[in-house]
Amino acid sequence: MRILLIGGSKSGKSRLAQEFCLRLDGERYYWATMEPADGEDRARIARHREERAGCGFITIEQGRNLSAQAVPPDAAVLFDSVTALLSNEMFSSGGIDQSAGERAGKELLETSRRCRHFVCVCDDLWRDGMDYDDATRYYCRALAQICRRCAEEFDTVCEVTGGLVRCWKGALPE
Amino acid sequence: MVLIIGGAWQGKLSWAIKEYGLQPEEIWDLEQGYCTGYRCYTHLEALTRRGDTAPFPPDAIVIAREIGGGVVPLNADERLWRERHGVLVQALAAQAQRVVRIFCGLPEVLK
Numbered sequence: 001m002r003i004l005l006i007g008g009s010k011s012g013k014s015r016l017a018q019e020f021c022l023r024l025d026g027e028r029y030y031w032a033t034m035e036p037a038d039g040e041d042r043a044r045i046a047r048h049r050e051e052r053a054g055c056g057f058i059t060i061e062q063g064r065n066l067s068a069q070a071v072p073p074d075a076a077v078l079f080d081s082v083t084a085l086l087s088n089e090m091f092s093s094g095g096i097d098q099s100a101g102e103r104a105g106k107e108l109l110e111t112s113r114r115c116r117h118f119v120c121v122c123d124d125l126w127r128d129g130m131d132y133d134d135a136t137r138y139y140c141r142a143l144a145q146i147c148r149r150c151a152e153e154f155d156t157v158c159e160v161t162g163g164l165v166r167c168w169k170g171a172l173p174e
Numbered sequence: 175m176v177l178i179i180g181g182a183w184q185g186k187l188s189w190a191i192k193e194y195g196l197q198p199e200e201i202w203d204l205e206q207g208y209c210t211g212y213r214c215y216t217h218l219e220a221l222t223r224r225g226d227t228a229p230f231p232p233d234a235i236v237i238a239r240e241i242g243g244g245v246v247p248l249n250a251d252e253r254l255w256r257e258r259h260g261v262l263v264q265a266l267a268a269q270a271q272r273v274v275r276i277f278c279g280l281p282e283v284l285k
Contacts, residue, residue, distance in 0.1 A: 006278060126181030128244025129219070129256060144183035148279040157278055168280040 001173060002112050003119045004150045007160030013121040016160055017078050022055060023173040024117040026076035030057040033064075033084040035092070064088040066107040068114035079120035082108065082150075086143050096135050101142025105149050112150070122147055124159070176235045177266045180276035186237050187216050189276050194235060204228070218266075222259035230266075238263050 003020060007013040021028055030052050036042045049059055060070055063084060071077055079085075085108065090100035112118040125140050132140065151157045156170030165172065176194075180186045190196060194214070202212035205220040208228040218238035221228055230236055242256050267273045273285035 004278070124181070124243075126183060127240040127242070129239070129241025129252075129259075130244060130247075141183045144181075144278075148183075148185050151278040151280060157280060159277060168277050168282065 001117050001156070002115075002150075002154040003117075003156040003158065003170075003172075004147065004154050005119070005121045005158050005160050005165075006124050006147060007121075008124050011124075011160045012163030013160040014080055015163065016165060017080065017119045017121050018052070018055065018057075020173050021057075021076050021078045021117070021119050024076045024119075026074045026116040027072060028055070028057045029071045029075045029077045030059045031071070031077050031079045032059055032061045033079070033081060033088065035063045035084075035088055064092065064104075066111045068111040071115060073114055074116045076117035077112075077115045077119065079108075079112075079118060082120055082122035082146060083125075083143065086139065086146065090139055090142065091135075096138060098138070101145055104142075105146040108146065109149060109153070112154075120150070175230065175232060175266065175270040175272075177263070177270040177273045178235065178237045178276060179240055179263065179267075179273070181240050181243070184276045185279035186239075186276045189274075189279065189281055190214060190216075190235055190237060193281075196235070218262070219259055222262055223255050225258065227262075236266055236270075238266070 001024060005013045005017050032045070034041065034045060036045055052059065057078065062070055086100060086104050089104040090097050112120070122143065126144055151169065156172060157168045159166045159168060178186050178190055196214050200213040202209055202215050204215055204217045208221065208226060214235040214237070215230060216237040218236055219241055242260055246256070247253055267285065270285065272283065275282045275284055
C-alpha cells in the first residue's frame with residue numbers, strides 16, 4: 001500500500017504517517033531526508049530518532065539520489081519528506097538544478113514501487129498567492145508535479161490539517 | 175457556469191480539459207486580457223490582479239487559483255488583490271451550477 005500525506009507545516013502529517021505505518025505489516029523503516037545545516041537541525045534529528053526508536057523504526061538517512069536497495073523489499077517505509085528531497089536535489093549544487101523535479105519524482109516513484117508499503121509526506125505550498133522569485137516558484141511547481149505523479153498511482157492521497165485527515169483518494173490502513 | 179478552484183499547479187486545467195473535452199481553441203487565458211466567445215477561462219487570478227471584471231457567459235467554465243491560504247501581506251496592492259479575488263470567487267461560486275476543487279490532480283465536487 002502506498003500513501004501520500006499532504007499538509008501545511010506542523011499540521012501533524014509526520015505523526016499520522018508514523019501511525020499509519022504502525023498499522024501496516026513488514027519491517028518498519030523511517031527514511032529521513034533532511035540534510036542538517038546546523039546544530040539546531042542536528043538536535044531535532046536526534047530527538048526524532050529517539051522518539052521513533054521506541055516504535056520499532058529503523059532509521060536510514062538518504063536525502064537525495066534515492067536507491068530502493070537501501071531497504072529490503074518487504075519494508076514498510078515512512079518517507080519524510082518529499083519537500084526535503086526536492087530541496088536537496090534542486091539546490092544542493094549551489095545553483096538551481098532544473099532537472100531535479102523530473103529526477104526526484106522518478107527516484108521517489110521507483111523506490112515506492114519496490115517497497116511493500118510506502119507512506120510519504122509533503123508540505124502544501126500552493127495556496128498562498130505569493131509572487132516568489134524564480135527559484136522558489138520553480139521549486140513549488142516541481143513539488144506539485146511530483147505529488148500529482150504520486151497521486152496518480154498511489155492507493156491513498158490525504159490532506160492533513162490540525163492532525164486530522166481528509167482522504168482525496170482511497171482509504172487509510174485499518 | 176462551472177467554477178474550478180485549487181492551489182497553484184494542482185492540475186485544474188488538465189482536469190477540466192479531460193472532464194469537459196475542451197479543445198485548445200476553446201480555452202482563453204485571462205493573462206491575455208478578456209475576450210468573449212470562449213468556453214473556458216483560466217487564470218482568474220490574473221484578471222483580479224489587474225482589477226478587471228468580466229462578463230463570463232452563463233455556461234462558461236472558469237478556473238481560479240486559491241491565493242488566500244497564506245499570511246495576509248503588508249503590501250496594500252497584494253492585500254486588495256486577495257480581497258477582490260476572494261469576493262469574485264465567492265460570487266461566481268454562488269451563481270455556478272457546479273463548483274469543483276482540485277487537489278493534487280484529484281477532484282472534489284463542492285457544489
